[in-house]
Amino acid sequence: MIGMPTKSQAAPNRKPPRHPPQQARSRRTREKLIEAAVECFERHGFDDTTTAMIASEAGVAVGTVYNYFTDKREIILELFEATDREIADEVIAQLDPASWRGSIDPRDRTRSLIDVIFHAQRLRPGIQRILWAQYFKDPEFREPFEALRNRIRVAIDAFIVAVDEAGLCRSGLDREMASFVVLNAVQWNSSQAFLNEDPAFRDAAADETAELVARYLFV
Amino acid sequence: MIGMPTKSQAAPNRKPPRHPPQQARSRRTREKLIEAAVECFERHGFDDTTTAMIASEAGVAVGTVYNYFTDKREIILELFEATDREIADEVIAQLDPASWRGSIDPRDRTRSLIDVIFHAQRLRPGIQRILWAQYFKDPEFREPFEALRNRIRVAIDAFIVAVDEAGLCRSGLDREMASFVVLNAVQWNSSQAFLNEDPAFRDAAADETAELVARYLFV
Amino acid sequence: MIGMPTKSQAAPNRKPPRHPPQQARSRRTREKLIEAAVECFERHGFDDTTTAMIASEAGVAVGTVYNYFTDKREIILELFEATDREIADEVIAQLDPASWRGSIDPRDRTRSLIDVIFHAQRLRPGIQRILWAQYFKDPEFREPFEALRNRIRVAIDAFIVAVDEAGLCRSGLDREMASFVVLNAVQWNSSQAFLNEDPAFRDAAADETAELVARYLFV
Amino acid sequence: MIGMPTKSQAAPNRKPPRHPPQQARSRRTREKLIEAAVECFERHGFDDTTTAMIASEAGVAVGTVYNYFTDKREIILELFEATDREIADEVIAQLDPASWRGSIDPRDRTRSLIDVIFHAQRLRPGIQRILWAQYFKDPEFREPFEALRNRIRVAIDAFIVAVDEAGLCRSGLDREMASFVVLNAVQWNSSQAFLNEDPAFRDAAADETAELVARYLFV
DNA sequence: TATGAATGAGAGTTCATTCAT
DNA sequence: GATGAATGAACTCTCATTCAT
Numbered sequence: 036m037i038g039m040p041t042k043s044q045a046a047p048n049r050k051p052p053r054h055p056p057q058q059a060r061s062r063r064t065r066e067k068l069i070e071a072a073v074e075c076f077e078r079h080g081f082d083d084t085t086t087a088m089i090a091s092e093a094g095v096a097v098g099t100v101y102n103y104f105t106d107k108r109e110i111i112l113e114l115f116e117a118t119d120r121e122i123a124d125e126v127i128a129q130l131d132p133a134s135w136r137g138s139i140d141p142r143d144r145t146r147s148l149i150d151v152i153f154h155a156q157r158l159r160p161g162i163q164r165i166l167w168a169q170y171f172k173d174p175e176f177r178e179p180f181e182a183l184r185n186r187i188r189v190a191i192d193a194f195i196v197a198v199d200e201a202g203l204c205r206s207g208l209d210r211e212m213a214s215f216v217v218l219n220a221v222q223w224n225s226s227q228a229f230l231n232e233d234p235a236f237r238d239a240a241a242d243e244t245a246e247l248v249a250r251y252l253f254v
Numbered sequence: 255m256i257g258m259p260t261k262s263q264a265a266p267n268r269k270p271p272r273h274p275p276q277q278a279r280s281r282r283t284r285e286k287l288i289e290a291a292v293e294c295f296e297r298h299g300f301d302d303t304t305t306a307m308i309a310s311e312a313g314v315a316v317g318t319v320y321n322y323f324t325d326k327r328e329i330i331l332e333l334f335e336a337t338d339r340e341i342a343d344e345v346i347a348q349l350d351p352a353s354w355r356g357s358i359d360p361r362d363r364t365r366s367l368i369d370v371i372f373h374a375q376r377l378r379p380g381i382q383r384i385l386w387a388q389y390f391k392d393p394e395f396r397e398p399f400e401a402l403r404n405r406i407r408v409a410i411d412a413f414i415v416a417v418d419e420a421g422l423c424r425s426g427l428d429r430e431m432a433s434f435v436v437l438n439a440v441q442w443n444s445s446q447a448f449l450n451e452d453p454a455f456r457d458a459a460a461d462e463t464a465e466l467v468a469r470y471l472f473v
Numbered sequence: 474m475i476g477m478p479t480k481s482q483a484a485p486n487r488k489p490p491r492h493p494p495q496q497a498r499s500r501r502t503r504e505k506l507i508e509a510a511v512e513c514f515e516r517h518g519f520d521d522t523t524t525a526m527i528a529s530e531a532g533v534a535v536g537t538v539y540n541y542f543t544d545k546r547e548i549i550l551e552l553f554e555a556t557d558r559e560i561a562d563e564v565i566a567q568l569d570p571a572s573w574r575g576s577i578d579p580r581d582r583t584r585s586l587i588d589v590i591f592h593a594q595r596l597r598p599g600i601q602r603i604l605w606a607q608y609f610k611d612p613e614f615r616e617p618f619e620a621l622r623n624r625i626r627v628a629i630d631a632f633i634v635a636v637d638e639a640g641l642c643r644s645g646l647d648r649e650m651a652s653f654v655v656l657n658a659v660q661w662n663s664s665q666a667f668l669n670e671d672p673a674f675r676d677a678a679a680d681e682t683a684e685l686v687a688r689y690l691f692v
Numbered sequence: 693m694i695g696m697p698t699k700s701q702a703a704p705n706r707k708p709p710r711h712p713p714q715q716a717r718s719r720r721t722r723e724k725l726i727e728a729a730v731e732c733f734e735r736h737g738f739d740d741t742t743t744a745m746i747a748s749e750a751g752v753a754v755g756t757v758y759n760y761f762t763d764k765r766e767i768i769l770e771l772f773e774a775t776d777r778e779i780a781d782e783v784i785a786q787l788d789p790a791s792w793r794g795s796i797d798p799r800d801r802t803r804s805l806i807d808v809i810f811h812a813q814r815l816r817p818g819i820q821r822i823l824w825a826q827y828f829k830d831p832e833f834r835e836p837f838e839a840l841r842n843r844i845r846v847a848i849d850a851f852i853v854a855v856d857e858a859g860l861c862r863s864g865l866d867r868e869m870a871s872f873v874v875l876n877a878v879q880w881n882s883s884q885a886f887l888n889e890d891p892a893f894r895d896a897a898a899d900e901t902a903e904l905v906a907r908y909l910f911v
Numbered sequence: 912t913a914t915g916a917a918t919g920a921g922a923g924t925t926c927a928t929t930c931a932t
Numbered sequence: 933g934a935t936g937a938a939t940g941a942a943c944t945c946t947c948a949t950t951c952a953t
Contacts, residue, residue, distance in 0.1 A: 060932095060937070060938095061936090061937070064937075064938085080391055081391075082301065082391070085921085085922065085923080086922085086923065086924080087922085087923090095937095095938070095939085096938060096939045096940055097923090097924085097939085097940065098924090098925080098926080098938070098939055098940065099937075099938055099939075100924095101923095101924065101925075102936095102937065102938075106923075106924080107923080164390050164391075165390075167386075167390040168387050168390035168391040171383050171384070171386040171387035171390065172299055172300075172301070172383075172384075172387040172391075209458070209461075209462055209465075211458070212458050212459060212461075212462040213462065215443075215446070215459065215462070216439075216443055216459065216462045216463055216466055217466075219439065219442040219443040219446050220435075220438070220439035220442070220443065220466060222442060223438045223439070223441060223442030224434075224435055224438040224439065227434070227438050239428070239430070239431050240431060240434065240435065242428075242431075243428055243431040243432065243434070243435040244435055246428075246470065247435055247436075247439060247466065247470045250469045250470050251465065251466045251469050251470065279912095280912085283912095283913095304946085304947060304948080305947075305948060305949080306947075306948090309915095314913075314914085315913060315914040315915055316914080316915065316916095316948090316949085317912095317913065317914055317915065317949090317950080317951080318912080318913055318914075318915095320948090320949070320950080321912065321913075325948075325949080326948070326949095498916070498917095498953095499915090499916065502916075502917085518829055519829075520739065520829070523942085523943065523944080524943085524944065524945080525943085525944090533917070533918085534917060534918045534919055535918085535919065535920095535944090535945080536917070536918055536919065536945085536946075536947080537916075537917055537918075537919095538945095539944095539945065539946075540915095540916065540917075544944080544945080545944080602828050602829075603828075605824075605828040606825050606828035606829040609821045609822070609824040609825035609828065610737055610738075610739070610821075610822075610825040610829075647896070647899075647900055647903075649896070650896050650897060650899075650900040651900065653881075653884070653897065653900070654877075654881055654897065654900045654901055654904055655904075657877065657880040657881040657884050658873075658876065658877035658880070658881065658904060660880060661876040661877070661879060661880030662872075662873055662876040662877065665872070665876050677866070677868070677869050678869060678872065678873065680866075680869075681866055681869040681870065681872070681873045682873055684866075684908065685873055685874075685877060685904065685908045688907045688908050689903065689904045689907050689908065717933095718933080721933090721934095742925085742926060742927080743926075743927060743928080744926075744927090747936095752934075752935085753934060753935040753936055754927090754928085754935080754936065754937095755928090755929080755930080755933095755934065755935055755936065756933080756934055756935075756936095757928095758927090758928070758929080759933065759934075763927075763928080764927070764928095913953100914951105914952100914953080915951105915952105915953100916950105916951095916952095916953105917949105917950085917951090917952100918947100918948100918949080918950075918951100919946105919947100919949105920946105920947105920948105921945105921946090921947105922944105922945090922946080923943105923944095923945095923946105924942105924943085924944090925940105925941105925942090925943080925944105926939100926940100926941105926942100927939100927941105928938105928939085928940105929937105929938085929939075930935105930936105930937095930938090930939105931935100931936105931937095931938100932934105932935080932936100932937105
């Protein structure tokens with residue numbers, strides 16, 4: 036049994052388990068295809084990327100693409116899900132009160148939240164643009180996008196509740212809307228900040244966004 | 255400016271405005287085409303709208319579309335310019351300190367700003383989506399878009415300067431970033447609020463956004 | 474008004490009047506396409522004829538094919554309808570008792586029936602094979618085929634009734650089934666006879682088929 | 693024929709029947725594949741059945757299909773041969789004068805002929821259609837098909853000869869064409885009768901077809 | 912100017928077949 | 933023998949754009 040340590044942790048079981056990746060080669064090809072797709076999308080955008088490009092970039096035949104994905108759109112959906120599950124997990128972990136050791140200063144936590152959301156943008160910035168374009172264009176894309184937003188919003192809400200219970204919220208805060216407003220402010224500031232290449236600008240934007248949120252939430 | 259007779263002779267191919275009624279019909283056709291395009295874009299999105307659809311919706315032949323626009327993209331560019339000039343003018347007018355009569359209370363002004371940006375969303379919400387999608391997708395589209403954003407940002411900045419000079423800003427405000435952060439917060443909150451059909455929700459979102467901005471800017 | 478004699482007899486008005494053939498060029502192109510399709514189908518069969526082949530044979534671009542037909546199948550359907558309306562009209566005219574002048578000898582009439590059905594096969598024999606193949610393969614094709622068969626069957630039935638009323642039928646004839654049985658015997662004998670290239674064979678087959686039917690129907 | 697020991701050494705690559713059980717499994721797989729193919733062809737037709745479907749229906753991998761058949765067409769050829777050998781054997785056995793015991797009444801024999809051909813239709817009616825379609829479409833398919841038809845025709849001819857020698861044929865019968873005409877009449881009447889689900893209709897059609905043939909052949 | 916038939920490059924997608932394991 | 937991932941030629945169909953009328 037020595038040498039099969041990864042096996043038991045496998046089986047993530049995506050919706051239709053299209054390919055129970057029995058074979059290592061298969062798994063490898065799928066990864067190559069995703070990587071190739073990312074590369075192509077970043078270079079040409081979604082619409083101007085052809086399946087032939089992706090195949091050639093991955094070093095396989097066109098038909099192979101269709102052994103792994105039903106169509107081009109499924110690739111970008113998968114890409115979105117992979118990218119954003121990662122983001123959401125990180126964000127939500129940061130916001131979880133259970134994870135707060137030592138420092139309970141909500142300003143620190145807020146700063147962490149902003150950092151983690153801003154930080155998430157740094158992953159494949161080219162892809163973020165593609166994903167936003169798709170969000171605005173493709174109604175079917177909107178749904179998983181909103182689902183992600185909602186997960187984050189709920190986490191923000193829980194965070195605010197925790198802060199409030201610690202008596203640190205300003206009085207008169209409309210908790211119902213607060214998470215909505217904060218989420219939007221952070222989401223769009225981070226997106227726009229990362230359309231600017233300058234790291235200093237990005238940092239300054241993160242600082243100010245933190246300030247914006249903190250002044251809104253706390254005493 | 256009096257009498258420019260030679261000019262029209264110098265450019266012989268420049269439609270001599272011989273028949274104003276024809277010009278009027280021409281303008282009318284152009285408008286019909288734009289309206290038809292809006293209709294189609296809202297229904298099917300930009301990419302899935304064919305020039306044939308637009309022509310048919312406008313009640314003209316395909317060829318006619320190309321008598322008025324060099325290509326499909328020009329239509330949406332024109333659309334963007336029309337839509338957003340409208341928005342920008344309104345927003346900027348509201349923010350101009352010169353327009354403030356009586357009430358100089360910056361909280362009122364902030365609320366006006368938020369209102370006017372939220373209000374802009376109600377214009378052809380389907381088209382806003384299309385424009386955003388185009389913004390993220392088409393590099394050539396980015397430029398005029400950024401230009402617009404920048405006009406608004408500059409106006410916000412001027413507004414903050416005016417407020418600051420009146421001694422009403424909180425100390426330590428990074429004026430450089432403030433307009434960026436505020437613009438983003440307001441822009442995205444209004445966009446997202448208008449994906450919700452409920453007017454009460456939209457109002458509440460506007461209120462909270464105003465609160466967010468006011469707490470950030472003022473003492 | 475001189476020189477437009479055909480116009481008033483036009484407008485056959487097919488189901489969706491896809492192309493009210495306003496322009497002569499348009500009508501001409503459509504004809505070219507049909508002819509080209511026949512040519513290609515005869516040479517390569519239906520499935521192995523590509524739309525590109527048809528276009529090239531017709532001397533037009535691929536896209537043009539799709540200006541006139543929604544897809545390849547519509548071409549063969551149209552072809553079937555054109556071919557077989559022609560056949561049916563001829564057959565039914567022959568069988569109509571109202572058309573009998575002078576000779577009322579049912580044997581002559583039967584012979585006419587067989588002749589006209591056999592004769593119909595001589596139109597584009599290559600196409601007949603294609604149509605039969607399609608009949609067996611494509612359920613949607615079966616329907617118009619059966620409709621044609623039924624028109625002929627009804628005509629045969631009327632013919633038998635007329636013969637019967639003239640007291641020329643043999644006694645004990647099951648008129649219910651007779652038209653079915655006769656139709657099948659004639660249809661398949663003519664089809665199979667025309668898979669043989671030899672005209673003499675075809676004639677002999679026609680003779681014997683007439684004999685078969687006459688002995689079955691008459692005293 | 694005694695002792696051919698060297699032969700098996702001479703053809704070393706010819707699977708030495710070492711393991712009868714494996715051969716049995718092999719035969720079983722082949723049968724599974726044929727059955728699966730029949731199933732698929734009936735459901736989707738020949739062209740729309742993919743080798744992948746057949747493999748999956750048979751519960752084997754695609755590659756396995758190619759271990760048993762050189763290509764897709766070979767499957768249907770084999771199917772044709774199996775189906776129609778069955779039919780032909782039955783038909784020909786019935787028509788063989790040597791099999792006539794007792795009753796030599798040709799009307800009974802005719803009825804047997806019709807019955808046996810009609811009866812053959814009940815075998816996999818879906819497949820019959822597929823085979824006919826292939827017959828009209830694929831020239832290579834035509835040959836074995838014609839061969840079968842010819843075997844039956846020859847048998848019918850022999851039957852007529854026997855009847856004639858017994859002095860029971862009507863005078864003036866063109867024996868050359870008679871078998872052709874009778875074969876077609878029976879073949880197509882049975883095919884069409886079986887497109888109707890009603891057993892009573894089928895029986896009536898068989899009766900009338902028998903009448904048709906009997907009146908044609910006999911005094 | 913308006914028309915709408917014609918264009919044709921090029922996209923997405925399929926699937927019979929191969930072959931390394 | 934069995935497997936199933938990989939192949940890639942080939943097909944259908946689309947649609948922005950042109951241009952003769």
